[in-house]
Amino acid sequence: MEKQEDVLILAIESSCDETAAAVVKNGRVVLSNIINSQIDIHTLYGGVVPEIASRKHIENINPVIELALKDAGVTLDDITAVAVTYGPGLVGALLVGVAEAKAIAFAKNKPLVGVHHIEGHICANYIEHPDLEPPFAALVVSGGHTHLVMVNDYGEYEIVGRTRDDAAGEAFDKVARAVGLGYPGGPKIDRLAKEGNPHAVEFPRAHVEDSPYDFSFSGIKSAVLNYINQCEMKKEQLNKTDLVASFQNAVVDALVSRAMMLVRERNIDKLAIAGGVASNSALRSAIQSACEQNGIKYYSPSPGLCTDNAAMIGSAGYYEYIKGVRHGYDLNAVPNLKLGERV
Amino acid sequence: MRILAVESSAVTASAAILTDDIMTAEYTINYKKTHSQTLLPMIAEIFKMTDTKPDDIDVIAVSVGPGSFTGLRIGVATGKGMALALGKKMAAVPTLDAMAYNLYGTDKLICSVMDARRQHLYNNIYYFDEENSLHKLRQQSLSSYEELTAELNELGKEVIFIGDGVSAAGRFFEEKLTCRYEFAPAHITTQRAASVAFLAKKQAERGELVDAAAVKPDYLRPSQAERELAEKQEAETDA
Numbered sequence: 001m002e003k004q005e006d007v008l009i010l011a012i013e014s015s016c017d018e019t020a021a022a023v024v025k026n027g028r029v030v031l032s033n034i035i036n037s038q039i040d041i042h043t044l045y046g047g048v049v050p051e052i053a054s055r056k057h058i059e060n061i062n063p064v065i066e067l068a069l070k071d072a073g074v075t076l077d078d079i080t081a082v083a084v085t086y087g088p089g090l091v092g093a094l095l096v097g098v099a100e101a102k103a104i105a106f107a108k109n110k111p112l113v114g115v116h117h118i119e120g121h122i123c124a125n126y127i128e129h130p131d132l133e134p135p136f137a138a139l140v141v142s143g144g145h146t147h148l149v150m151v152n153d154y155g156e157y158e159i160v161g162r163t164r165d166d167a168a169g170e171a172f173d174k175v176a177r178a179v180g181l182g183y184p185g186g187p188k189i190d191r192l193a194k195e196g197n198p199h200a201v202e203f204p205r206a207h208v209e210d211s212p213y214d215f216s217f218s219g220i221k222s223a224v225l226n227y228i229n230q231c232e233m234k235k236e237q238l239n240k241t242d243l244v245a246s247f248q249n250a251v252v253d254a255l256v257s258r259a260m261m262l263v264r265e266r267n268i269d270k271l272a273i274a275g276g277v278a279s280n281s282a283l284r285s286a287i288q289s290a291c292e293q294n295g296i297k298y299y300s301p302s303p304g305l306c307t308d309n310a311a312m313i314g315s316a317g318y319y320e321y322i323k324g325v326r327h328g329y330d331l332n333a334v335p336n337l338k339l340g341e342r343v
Numbered sequence: 344m345r346i347l348a349v350e351s352s353a354v355t356a357s358a359a360i361l362t363d364d365i366m367t368a369e370y371t372i373n374y375k376k377t378h379s380q381t382l383l384p385m386i387a388e389i390f391k392m393t394d395t396k397p398d399d400i401d402v403i404a405v406s407v408g409p410g411s412f413t414g415l416r417i418g419v420a421t422g423k424g425m426a427l428a429l430g431k432k433m434a435a436v437p438t439l440d441a442m443a444y445n446l447y448g449t450d451k452l453i454c455s456v457m458d459a460r461r462q463h464l465y466n467n468i469y470y471f472d473e474e475n476s477l478h479k480l481r482q483q484s485l486s487s488y489e490e491l492t493a494e495l496n497e498l499g500k501e502v503i504f505i506g507d508g509v510s511a512a513g514r515f516f517e518e519k520l521t522c523r524y525e526f527a528p529a530h531i532t533t534q535r536a537a538s539v540a541f542l543a544k545k546q547a548e549r550g551e552l553v554d555a556a557a558v559k560p561d562y563l564r565p566s567q568a569e570r571e572l573a574e575k576q577e578a579e580t581d582a
Contacts, residue, residue, distance in 0.1 A: 044572065045568050051566035051567065051568065052568060052569065054412070055560075055562075058420055059559050061420065061423065062423050062427050062555050062556040063556050065427060066427065092412070092416065095379055095413060095420070098379060099383075099420035099421045100420040100421075100424040100427075101424065103420065103424025103428065104424045104425075106387060106425070107425045108428050328384070329387050330379075330383070330384050331379075332377060332379045333379060
């Protein structure tokens with residue numbers, strides 16, 4: 001049998017505060033993965049400032065792409081197609097990557113493939129797990145998203161549950177701010193909670209009526225804030241370590257219980273997690289042991305591929321490319337692009 | 344030398360190809376569609392119409408601002424992406440200078456004005472000398488309607504306004520200006536990539552072309568978050 005030609009995707013990601021580019025072979029092999037993080041700048045402001053993120057993207061994007069090509073040992077002539085995140089995300093930030101990717105595709109006469117950012121997060125699992133193939137269930141948890149998804153085939157996603165209010169990562173950031181840990185809240189809570197008692201305070205596990213798979217995190221967040229207020233009023237010493245451990249436990253519990261319900265009811269034997277909050281150690285170990293108990297094969301990207309990167313866009317872009325997805329030079333950023341939606 | 348110029352600093356989207364001394368193509372639209380939807384299709388269209396291939400381009404020129412933050416970034420990223428892909432140098436052309444060039448050869452003052460919202464204008468004041476070289480009276484700036492009007496009244500010379508700042512501040516000028524003035528007509532008052540291309544050629548002749556990596560918009564205005572942080576820090580130092 002004749003060997004099929006390798007497909008090399010140049011992927012560009014600029015949906016939030018990381019300027020990233022990668023070269024990915026056949027959707028699974030990362031030849032390079034360059035990330036320029038702006039986190040130090042945004043920490044000054046206690047969160048991502050969209051206009052500043054956009055300004056940094058335009059300054060950093062060319063060196064990031066050039067380094068990705070150089071690290072991969074390829075030139076643009078070797079690239080099969082250009083993939084770029086076109087949503088969801090910050091519109092001004094997305095537009096930098098989209099305009100740049102379109103211009104490169106035009107100048108080199110390469111196909112252009114727009115990629116959904118969250119689908120990219122899910123595809124991060126393909127990179128390190130050659131055996132992972134659809135169908136599988138995926139739990140996507142990040143600063144802006146909390147989704148329970150069925151990946152029915154490559155590029156075919158069915159949203160089963162979603163958050164009704166705050167994203168899980170957003171709740172982490174808000175609680176971290178309230179207890180004075182600062183931004184970004186996720187990693188800081190994760191670290192501190194390791195020393196705390198996760199059952200010191202029992203916070204409510206919110207259920208959304210008639211939507212058993214949906215999440216709600218604003219209730220847990222409010223309960224935490226109320227608890228802090230009560231401690232202040234009673235002039236009690238607040239045990240921050242136990243508090244964040246209990247908060248994290250409530251969030252993890254809500255996530256894991258719904259993911260397990262989905263794999264049980266759909267009779268699925270594979271569960272993948274994805275997104276920035278998927279690097280949370282408590283979530284990883286809770287979901288791993290739940291999977292082991294239920295005979296489910298568990299997949300997660302290594303922490304470096306959980307946060308925003310372009311390698312995951314290169315993987316998702318590959319599967320879109322081989323399905324025949326092509327975008328035109330009028331591709332626009334779609335800040336509220338829905339998972340599974342094709343624009 | 345063949346220059347591709349792009350301009351997307353305000354509502355107008357414009358692309359042009361200048362081949363030595365010939366303006367091979369210019370495509371300008373002033374319509375509500377976003378630059379993300381229009382700019383690259385317009386570039387593709389003029390390439391197609393003029394049998395130009397991307398490899399034929401020697402220099403990529405962009406209008407770097409001031410102007411709409413997002414609009415500038417779409418134009419600059421488009422230019423940077425092409426320059427990266429083709430391995431070509433770029434020309435970073437000040438938007439207000441390019442606008443002033445639309446009035447080549449006038450003996451009056453030229454005031455380029457762009458609407459910067461909140462009763463402010465991005466602006467600069469220019470004149471052409473006897474050899475028809477363009478000079479600016481000062482650095483470009485972000486001024487309130489009052490500040491710019493006072494400055495022009497002080498100069499007391501006849502001035503032609505060019506740019507979309509006229510739609511925003513025209514009435515204010517009519518009431519407060521004491522010097523003679525005129526608003527440029529529609530066919531020259533918008534930003535044009537042809538003017539950007541022409542100034543890029545002058546930069547190339549003077550050896551002022553730059554690497555694509557270094558090109559960024561010249562916003563003339565810090566982001567709101569930066570302004571607020573600076574104000575807060577100032578208040579803390581004063582306290």
